[in-house]
Amino acid sequence: MRRLFFHHLLAVSALLLAAQWGGGRAVHAPLVSPLAKDPATSLYTIFIKDGSGPLVVDLAGPLIWSACACASGHPTFPCGSAECAAASGFSCPPQGQEDYGGGGAAVDGGDHRCMCTARPCDPVTRARCAAGDLTSFAMSANATDGRNALYPVSFQAVGACAPNWLLRSSSLPAGAAGVAGFGRAPLSLPSQLAAQRGFGRRFALCLPGVAIFGDTPIHLGSYPPDLMTTIASTPLAANPRGSGGYYLPVEAISVSWSNWNVAPTRAALPPGALELDAATGRGGVTLSTVRRYTAMRPDVYRAFVQAFGEAIGRPGYVKTMPAVPPFELCYDTFSLRRVKVLGWDVPSIRLELxxxxxxxxxxxxxxxxxQAAERTLCLAVVEMHGAEAAAPAVVIGGYQVEDNLLVFEEDKEVLHFSGLLWGSGATCSGFNFTAPL
Structure with a gap:
């Protein structure tokens, strides 16, 4: 099932390449764009769409969408086009349900003379969706050598023209123009750029700071080597039900102190709690840029917080504090030690791959x-509730990957990851965007 799914993606991408951008195989320079974090919503935005505000980065999203009026004269695609076939590969979830796979598009079918209609959705709630023409947008980024921004590059990207009410009612930052899906789908932003520019199906995110598209060395800040030569890697797991998200093959979760000579405390998870169900597509451990903090299914969460509580309490000097919603485990900062560069001296969480x-x-x-309140430091992990209990076992939120370099190689189904960059000389904000344009 997994292999067939990706063969389908490759086939549709090839159709898009032939239909929209010709059959040329020229390889262009990789591209780079800045990423920012909105302080009000904690969502991340990319500055890439011409003539409008930034787009919210949705790592699991299958589609690009932006608000545009129906009478604006935008281009459209017929229902029988390769672009429309690509948009129909991922369906919007039913009203009121969440689908961390990205919930993106459905199309009118049958009549090849009709105009293709996609279904963009609010990336945060996944509950608000709307019909909108499949269209194309003018975009721009900078060419890069992996160290500097070189010169501006303009291009067209296929996306959905969403009604203005969806933008107004969605949980997006003020001033955002829409959403850029980065998921495993032919019409996601990375997939379209790879098809257009022939630079490989690879993209990097360093939040907040920079997005890099294409096969290139990566240099951030004063750290001299190419980061691609130094960071770790793991195979990516794929959702067999066609979800566009990126899944990690996590087998266990443990908690340990770095400065205590004691064995890690492993969370006593139910058997198979982290597995991705091949029949339903539920479960597994996935990454999200629209979830603020890591969320865990109740059975996983309860075992995890018990393990963390036991580990942090083992030295005997850490004092607990009352919970600060939505967080459950909170501690008195007066009882904790500061560690140079890395913050507080608390146990580390280990996802065993x-x-x-x-x-x-x-x-x-x-x-x-x-830091949730004065003198109160809380574990930034929350419990899923309601319908979320049938979603992934763990959704790793944006806070947990900030200041980490993540490089997705879709051809190899591999994720490269740096861990927290603090103290290394590399920073997510260290990319050189000041080169003359």
Whole structure:
């Protein structure tokens, strides 16, 4: 099922390449765009669409969409086109349900003379969706050598023309023009750029700071080597039900102190709790840029917080504090020690990855703890509720991957990850965007 799904993606991408951009195989320079974090919503935006505000980055989203009036004279695609076939590969979830796979598009069918209609959705709630013409947008980014922004590049991208009410009613930052889907889908932004420019199906995110598209060295800040030569990697798991999200092959979760000579505390998870169900597509551990904090299904969450509580309490000097919603485990900062560069001295969370990973995924204090009140530091992990209980077992939120370099290689189904960059000389904000344009 997984292999067939990706063969389908490749086939549709090839159709798009032939239908819209010709059959040329020229390889163009990789592209780079800045990423920002909205302080009000904690969502991340990319500055890439010409003549409008930024687009919200949805790592699991299958589609680009932006508000535009129906009478604006925008181009459209017929229902029988390759672009329309690509848009129909992912369906919007029913009203009131969430689907972390991206919930993106459905099309009018049958009549090849009709105009293709896509269904963009609010990336945060996945509950608000609307019908809109499949159209094309003018976009621009900068060519890059992996170290500098070189010169501006303009291009067209296929996306959905959403009604203005969807933009107004969605949980998006003020001034945002829409959404840029980065998921495993032919009409996601990385897939379209790879098809157009022939630079490989690879993209990098460093939040907040920079997005890089294409096969290139990556240099951030004063860290001299190409980061691609130094960071860890893991195979990516794929959702067999066609979800556009990126899944990690996590086999267990443990908690450990770096400065105590004691064995890690492993969360006592139910058997198979983290597995991705091949029949339903539920479960698994996935990444999100629209979920603020990591969320866990109740059975996983309860075992995890018990393990974390036991580990942080083992030294005997850490004092608990009352919970600060939505967080459950909170601690008195007066009882904790500061660690140079890395923040607070608390146990690290380890996602134990399966075979093929060069290193486990470790979440330290800089990505695991949040100052929730005066003298109160809380574990930035929350419990899923209601319908979410049938979603992935774990959704790793944006806070947990900030200041981490993530490089997705879709051809190889591999994710490269740096861990927290603090203290390395590399920073997500360290890319050189000041070169003359």
């Amino acid at each position: 399966g075979a093929g990973a060069t290193m486990n995924w470790t979440v330290g204090a800089g990505n695991s703890m949040v």
